Amino acid sequence: MNTIKKVAVLAGDGIGPEVIAEGLKVLHVLADALSITLETHDALIGGVAYEATGTPLPEETVTIAKDCEVVLLGAVGDFKYDTLPPHLRPEQGLLGIRKALNLYANTRPVKAYDALLDASTLKPDVITGVDLLVVRELTGGLYFGQPKVQNENDAVDTLTYTRAEIERIAKTAFELAQQRRKQLCSVDKANVLATSRLWRDVVDAMAPQYPDVAVSHMYVDNAAMQLILNPRQFDVMLTENTFGDILSDEASMLTGSLGMLSSASFGTGSYALYEPSHGSAPTIAGQNIANPIATILSVKELVAVSWEAPDLANLVDVAIENVLAQGLRTKDIAQAGDTVVGTREMGDAIASALKSLTSSYSSVV
Ligand code: IPM
Ligand code: MG
Secondary structure (H helix, E strand, O other), X not given: OOEEEEEEEEEEOOOHHHHHHHHHHHHHHHHHHXXXXXXXXXXXXXXXXXXXXXXXXXXXXXXXXXXXXXXXXXXXXXXXXXXXXXXXXXXXHHHXXXXXXXXXXXXXXXXXXXXXXXXXXXXXXXXOOOEEEEEEEOOOHHHOOOOOEEOOOOEEOOOOOOHHHHHHHHHHHHHHHHOOOOEEEEEEOXXXXXXXXXXXXXXXXHHHHOOOOEEEEEEHHHHHHHHHHOHHHOOEEEEOHHXXXXXXXXXXXXXXXXXXXXXXXXXXXXXXXXXXXXXXXXXXXXXXXXXXXXXXXXXXXXXXXXXXXXXXHHHHHHHHHHHHHOOEEOHXXXXXXXXXXXXXXXXXXXXXXXXXXXXXXXXXX
């Protein structure tokens, strides 16, 4: 049966368009394997949207995203917008679309690929076998709390969380832990922050509903240290918005590069947004050197969750492993002796490895 699936494509700024192009190659291979006709709808976000329309998140973009329900996003931001008023900065486009679609649950899987163990700054024996998931609250906390003001000599950001906001993200984390190794580490700063004490109370109150999940709590400063001391201890890490932003960048280095970390965000309905965790990297934009793997892994999540084809999606991992095993590397993950390839070549290699893998998949479904 041939079904049509829509995906809103928000390539954004910097390396965004380059990595999205490679992600789309892979998405087309997966669509073919599922006999899906892929309909992509491009829309503007970030600096490019500001240039074209005067706002980083045009109304039309929100409309297209809501109509498609599934969004694939590149990256936003450029130093040249640093002096714009806060509400016009590219980042507001990203925060705005997350809020507009009510995407409160952000998941960032961190997996150490054997072929990349030497690419990390950490010792191979520390990162071998790392397989953890950061579950980050995405629409609350310091990012959105009011008041938020900057005056000449003082400034305020507000850290606020309601019980309901904590419950819904904790529910996501508990359920994901149930599908994994059943360990949930909730990260907070309950020795100092009131929001963290509420966070801890809520998680503890919910724990009896998930008797199969082992719950622990960890202060965020300790969590930052434990991530590089002994990352294999973690399965699911549950965090509020700001802590998750920081810890997920840190955790990405366990994979060898921020260019390997995908990100998927969900709300209550079928809205979902898939994006690499990295930024727009304007200094390397347009040079065909960015690593497209984070975006390709985000496409994998799209197919696993929004298209409900997790077995097929897992072949993306196999394809990446095969390509890495051939010694192909983008610059950020290259070691002496590797073949350094560009963004496009890496995307082509993964798409073609995936095509071979999916041809046998298609014949069995
Ligand atoms: C991320 C990014 C964003 C965030 C920025 C670009 C607003 O760092 O997705 O981690 O802080 O959430
Ligand atoms: Mg970040």
